Amino acid sequence: MSCMGLNGTLTLPKNLKTITESVFYDCSSLTGTLDIPESVTSIDYNAFAGCSGFTGTLNLPENLETIGKQAFAGCKGLSGSLTIPNKITNIPEACFHNCGFDGQLTLPPSLLFIEKQAFNICKFRGTLKLPEGLVVIGSSAFQSNLFGGELVLPKELASIGASAFAGCSRLTGVVEIPNDIIALPESAFSGCKQLEGVVLPRTMENIGTNAFANCYQLGTIICKATIPPTMATSAFNGVAKDNFTIEVPEAAVNEYSTTPGWKEFKRFAAHRDFSISRNLFRTLNAS
Numbered sequence: 001m002s003c004m005g006l007n008g009t010l011t012l013p014k015n016l017k018t019i020t021e022s023v024f025y026d027c028s029s030l031t032g033t034l035d036i037p038e039s040v041t042s043i044d045y046n047a048f049a050g051c052s053g054f055t056g057t058l059n060l061p062e063n064l065e066t067i068g069k070q071a072f073a074g075c076k077g078l079s080g081s082l083t084i085p086n087k088i089t090n091i092p093e094a095c096f097h098n099c100g101f102d103g104q105l106t107l108p109p110s111l112l113f114i115e116k117q118a119f120n121i122c123k124f125r126g127t128l129k130l131p132e133g134l135v136v137i138g139s140s141a142f143q144s145n146l147f148g149g150e151l152v153l154p155k156e157l158a159s160i161g162a163s164a165f166a167g168c169s170r171l172t173g174v175v176e177i178p179n180d181i182i183a184l185p186e187s188a189f190s191g192c193k194q195l196e197g198v199v200l201p202r203t204m205e206n207i208g209t210n211a212f213a214n215c216y217q218l219g220t221i222i223c224k225a226t227i228p229p230t231m232a233t234s235a236f237n238g239v240a241k242d243n244f245t246i247e248v249p250e251a252a253v254n255e256y257s258t259t260p261g262w263k264e265f266k267r268f269a270a271h272r273d274f275s276i277s278r279n280l281f282r283t284l285n286a287s
Contacts, residue, residue, distance in 0.1 A: 012040075014039060016040055017042070018041065019040060019044060022044075022045065022049075025049050025050060026051075028050055033057070036060065036061055038062065041065045043064065046070050048075060049073040049075075054077050054078055057079065057081065057082075058080075058101075060083065063085070063087065065088070069092040069115075070095065076100045080103045081101070081105070087108075089110050089111060093138070094117040094120075095118050095119075097118070097119075101123060104124065104127075105128065109133065110133075120142065120145075126148065130152065132155070132156065133156055134154045135158050135159070136159045144166070144167040146168075150173030151168075151171045151173060151175050153177065156178070156180070158178075158180040159181070160185065163185075164188050166187045166188070169191055174195075174197035174220055175198050176198075179201045179203050181203070183207075184204075185208045185211070186208040186210060187210045189211060189215060191213070194217050197218060198222070202224045204224075207230070207231045208235065213237040216240075218236070223246065223247070224248075231260070235261060242267075245269045246262070246269070
């Protein structure tokens, strides 16, 4: 439903359990803070989508178990930080798309899936800490946010969607792609202007169009794959290809230097992993 004529503040019953599908969809004249009772366990599809008049911080109930697609999409007036409750395992498609959050995003350890456009075109700041068990990051999931600091991808991550981090221009550090990722899709990290480097796993097979385009500060690329991954010609557009050395497996240096896409880089060297046993580490650090 659409209740564009409904205005003023919204007061919900304190014993409410479910906020049903589209119940306040496009109620853009509702104003003030959105106070969701602690009794609520489910917020359904489109429940508050288009409610651009709500302001202030959104506090989600601790017992919330499910959030529907586009539940808060277009709530541009919301601001501050957002904490996703511990029982949530999935952030569905466009759930917080185009919201005005400008503080910290806190994600629960239970989270497994972040679907496409879940947090895109928000203004979150601070460090983005992804849960260790996270499996999927959908297309444009974090596009055009203002996260700062180093991006650490969970080792369990199996899928990164197109434009997942595109336009996150304040991310820094060297991002290490997990072993279960065999392909980086179109524009996955495009416009991450302050990203300093990338480590690609042995399993990497394909790097898509504009995957790292306009990552101007990129000064380290390590690719552990013994067979050079297929690369779109624009995968590293805007990266200074003659300013640093690409590190690849020793036996594959010559192959990388003659493979389309890769051969645009001017220097290659053998990469050697450094590892040390725990017992030897303790010995070396003995007082």
